[in-house]
Amino acid sequence: MSSEPLRPAWSQSFSPEALQIVMTSGPIAHINPEWAWGGSTGAGVRVAIIDSGVEADHPALGGMVRGGVIVNYDEQEPNKVRIEPEEQPVDIFGHGTACAGIIHSLAPEAELYSIRVLGRDLKGRAVQFAGGLRWALENQIQVINLSLSTNREEYYALFHQLTDDAYFKNATLVSAVNNYPVPSYPSLYSSVISVAAHEGKDPFTFFYNPSPPVEFGAPGIDVKVAWIDKGYTTSTGNSFAAPHISGIVALIRAKHPTLTPFQIKTVLFACASNTQAG
Amino acid sequence: MNQEGVESESAIVNQLKRLLLAIEVSGRAILPGTNDQLLQSIVDAAARIFGATAASLALVEKDGQNLVFRVATTVPGVESVVGMRVPIDRGIVGYVAMTGQPIAISNVREDARFNQDFARSTGYMPQSILAMPLISNDRVIGVMEVLDKINAPTFGLMDMELLAIFAQQAAIAIDQSQHFDQLGRAVLLGLQTLASQEPGQYGHLLGALQDSQGYSEQDQEILELADLFYDIRMLGEAERRMLLQVTSAFRDYCRSRPGQFGFGRI
DSSP: OOOSOOOOHHHHTTSTTTOOOEEEOGGGGGOOHHHHHTTOOOTTOEEEEEESBOOTTOGGGTTOEEEEEEEEEOTTSTTSEEEEEOSSOOBSSSHHHHHHHHHHHHSTTSEEEEEEOOOSOGGGHHHHHHHHHHHHHHTTOSEEEEOOOBOOGGGHHHHHHHHHHHHHTTOEEEEEOOSSSSOOBTTTSTTSEEEEEESOOOTTOOEEOSSSSOOEEEEOSSEEEEETTTEEEEEESGGGTHHHHHHHHHHHHHHSTTOOHHHHHHHHHHHSTTEEEO | OOHHHHHHHHHHHHHHHHHHHHHHHHHHHTHHHHHHHHHHHHHHHHHHHHTEEEEEEEEEOTTSSEEEEEEEOOOTTSOOOTTOEEETTSHHHHHHHHHOOOEEESOGGGOTTSOHHHHHHHTOOOSOEEEEEEEETTEEEEEEEEEEETTSSSOOHHHHHHHHHHHHHHHHHHHHHHHHHTHHHHHHHHHHHHHHHSHHHHHHHHHHHHHTOSOOHHHHHHHHHHHHHHHHHHHOHHHHHHHHHHHHHHHHHHHHSTTSSSTTOO
16 A cells, blocks of 8 residues: 555645646746735725625624625525525534635735525525525625535536626636545636645645646645634635635735736736746 | 226236335335445444544435434444434534535534534544535435544544545445335336336336325335334344244234234124
């Protein structure tokens, strides 16, 4: 048996032994973190967390939660979802609060919005994700963190359309891949910033993977995160890698408001810890 | 069709109905047991391979509102979680069932989301936990957990990948047991498909078989009895023997006193 540690395939590219140095050239070589987000706090950028809700009054969020909605599964409605406003969002598990806390720790002045898509009715999950995405796009959200995914192929086209809509509306969608290598939507589309976990701890250290679909690796192992009832916990999963990138994207958007999702991806590529100016 | 033909066809239909019921009953009474043993062995193997103190497997109930623990490793001095029911919107197992995402937590005791009352009622409070969804046909059908990795403070990403393989095996086993559970209905469906290919020849049969969908009150009772026998059988060898003795004694008693419960009345 091999003595090499086993890692989920998506995270494999970011292990120390697999990590490649990628050369940058031309004007991209001049882009660095200082230019990209130096001095930025994320002020004015609207970030949505599509998840289990967000505990609005959690101290780790510094009072930056500006509102939210609950997306309920309802077969009677046109898109099979019913949207319910939630002025003071709550979290039913803690997972959304964890993601929001990571984003806030990186972009302390970004405005946070909770889009709760988890309900007791399990069969509506993918439809609720889609409904949450649609709400975000209709409400001028600029950065969308989606640490959940579906592997139901029948939603391939629906999510494809929504991610294209996001691109055309200049909203950057950051998505965690599932923790085991199955197709996970919407994390596998080209306009989405798809993230897996690496073993590092520094929140600003992220890696670029030249072999898509998973293009970025960020911290996601034993991360101390905020949880419900104003608590904290230590948790592991690709879910916690995505919000690190969402936070950095919020910083970039605040400093460079006109950048499009693909331009932001290029900036991230240039600022990744494994890229070198050639 | 002449009268004789109709009669012989209805006899065939009746025989088929009896056969379908027999298949369904044996499916319920015997086959799921094999799969529980398989699930138990998957959970036991997972605990050993992960070097975990305990492991368990819970299934989402039909109405989707609760999870029920189906199998678990035995922890000395701790009450078994098997049979316990938790609401789907609570606790780590609930989170994993609702999101379909695995999660590893390394300080469960400090985690508010962990169902403290539940842990206390079983007398076992884990420190670290790794929970993985069981997915069948893109649907979460249950959750498998391993608790407290020995000689390590936490479960990592590689543990997640490994547990995903176990979870896949368990999901296949459960999937199969659910097919067995509805073996009679599956065979009926097969017969209907066959008959529909020759509607001219088997048209009557097809109609009669369609009528036989759903069970009569009497058939339902027999199926309930099969479920009961299965439940008792799973309690243990002593219970199994007792069931056999009590049931045969009851049959002999009824035979010896025709008319007391309706037996032998014309």
